Amino acid sequence: MRKKLAITGNEAVAYAMKQINPDVVAAYPITPATEIVQIFSQYVADGEVNTEFVAVESEHSAMSATIGASAAGSRAMTATSSQGLALMFEMLYIASALRLPIVMPEVNRSLSAPINIHADHSDTMGARDCGWLQIYCENSQEAYDSLIQAVRIAEESLLPIMVTIDGFIISHAMEAVDTFDNKEVQNFIGKYKPAHPLLDIKHPITIGAIDFNDYYFEHKRSQIEAMNNVEPVILKINEEFKKSFGRGYGLFEEYMMQDAETAIVVIGSTAGTAKVAVDNLRKQGKKVGLLRLRVFRPFPAEKLSKALSHLKAVAVLDRSTGMNAYAGPVCTEVASSLYTHSDLPASQQAGKKPKILNYIYGLGGRDIFVEDIQKVYVDLENVAKGEKTEKLINYIGVRE
Amino acid sequence: MSDEKKGWKELPIGAILEAGTAKNYKTGDWRHIRPIWNKEKCIQCLRCWIYCPDSSIIIKDGKVDGIDLDHCKGCGICAAECPVKPVKAITMVSEKEIK
Numbered sequence A: 001m002r003k004k005l006a007i008t009g010n011e012a013v014a015y016a017m018k019q020i021n022p023d024v025v026a027a028y029p030i031t032p033a034t035e036i037v038q039i040f041s042q043y044v045a046d047g048e049v050n051t052e053f054v055a056v057e058s059e060h061s062a063m064s065a066t067i068g069a070s071a072a073g074s075r076a077m078t079a080t081s082s083q084g085l086a087l088m089f090e091m092l093y094i095a096s097a098l099r100l101p102i103v104m105p106e107v108n109r110s111l112s113a114p115i116n117i118h119a120d121h122s123d124t125m126g127a128r129d130c131g132w133l134q135i136y137c138e139n140s141q142e143a144y145d146s147l148i149q150a151v152r153i154a155e156e157s158l159l160p161i162m163v164t165i166d167g168f169i170i171s172h173a174m175e176a177v178d179t180f181d182n183k184e185v186q187n188f189i190g191k192y193k194p195a196h197p198l199l200d201i202k203h204p205i206t207i208g209a210i211d212f213n214d215y216y217f218e219h220k221r222s223q224i225e226a227m228n229n230v231e232p233v234i235l236k237i238n239e240e241f242k243k244s245f246g247r248g249y250g251l252f253e254e255y256m257m258q259d260a261e262t263a264i265v266v267i268g269s270t271a272g273t274a275k276v277a278v279d280n281l282r283k284q285g286k287k288v289g290l291l292r293l294r295v296f297r298p299f300p301a302e303k304l305s306k307a308l309s310h311l312k313a314v315a316v317l318d319r320s321t322g323m324n325a326y327a328g329p330v331c332t333e334v335a336s337s338l339y340t341h342s343d344l345p346a347s348q349q350a351g352k353k354p355k356i357l358n359y360i361y362g363l364g365g366r367d368i369f370v371e372d373i374q375k376v377y378v379d380l381e382n383v384a385k386g387e388k389t390e391k392l393i394n395y396i397g398v399r400e
Numbered sequence B: 001m002s003d004e005k006k007g008w009k010e011l012p013i014g015a016i017l018e019a020g021t022a023k024n025y026k027t028g029d030w031r032h033i034r035p036i037w038n039k040e041k042c043i044q045c046l047r048c049w050i051y052c053p054d055s056s057i058i059i060k061d062g063k064v065d066g067i068d069l070d071h072c073k074g075c076g077i078c079a080a081e082c083p084v085k086p087v088k089a090i091t092m093v094s095e096k097e098i099k
């Protein structure tokens, strides 16, 4: 039966995991992991899932055991956050290079030092180039829906996927979430057919063999192609999801972008706050829009640049910093996509690209308010009019 | 394996290979000391076979029949574990001396 539940983001994610009913979950919920696997382990103890739960001794082992389970041919999941993801780092590359469709909810929390367990995107942004797909959710409903979609996306593209929610803001906040019937979820994800299970003793295989300079590059090239081909898979599965459940999400969400002259690009829960800012300014007749980037890996460069290239000025909000004396990770990729993709012929491009501003905000869970975002739109308007020269890097909410 | 190396499109995804490929990869030339097995001294206790980390003790009909020098890395464990006294049934000799 479909049910509307008042649950936290952690509970929504654990509930989706229960309905996915994976064969194996290996986890070690070290602080600052959230309650996701703790809630899930209760489902295991209560016999509500058929999952083999492996309690390992570190998050490095959690990812290792999940890789082992997935390679063996099972539908395998784990969940992590912050330091836990950092500890998994070495194994993340192995999961993706072995083309194992592992699904992992991730709660975005800052990295030490200083010690802090609150929301920011430093953890998953640090893991952005490890060959995993990344979906950043705005709210619990989207996290629940995305996790169910993620199973299909991973298994069809044979790449691991992380589905993220902002720490505390989503993970610990209660929202109404429309949930589906167990059977509906099972029908949607289907029976798992592993591509090359290690336990198929009739077809013995070698996984993770040594691969020196004569073949490593070719194997990496093939992995790059896998990532190149995921975008249509995500869109196709989303269409099927829409048909079954009446809801859907694209690679990114465009909010009031049709006639917008300036826009903010943001990922995660801040989009909710930014939409209120857009509504307020629209009432004043300002032509402002919002683009919420949802799928960060693969990076939808072509579609994104098309959606932004007509604007006069764009502000990219980053909830992490590149620590590169340049700009935040979302900004550098958005800006480069505008440089490398354009509808205009080269001769007409000069001066036509939107001005780009980067705002670093919310590190270590620092709150961001509607007024902060409205101020960004004022900056954008002034830059668009030429009344203010843009400064690439700006900070929201940090004391000088 | 042919000399013509495959392009990326022809490779199995995830670098998944058939099983047992280590057999084709000869690592014996890394060795600098070589185990020499003395058939006459050997009491067929199979300790060397149990301990060899590279599965390089060749067994035929349940008995030691020699050493697979294509894969033996010359660690000397077999010689150390051989219980025959006073001279062991496996002794380690420098590859230089042999050449």
Ligand code: SF4
Binding pocket: B035, B051, B052, B053, B054, B055, B056, B057, B067, B071, B072, B073, B074, B075, B076, B077, B078, B079
């Ligand atoms: S030297 Fe080491 S590798 Fe070689 S046969 Fe003896 S135990 Fe095996």
Ligand code: SF4
Binding pocket: B037, B041, B042, B043, B044, B045, B046, B047, B048, B049, B064, B078, B081, B082, B083, B084, B089, B090
């Ligand atoms: S350990 Fe020594 S005696 Fe025993 S089987 Fe090996 S070579 Fe022979």
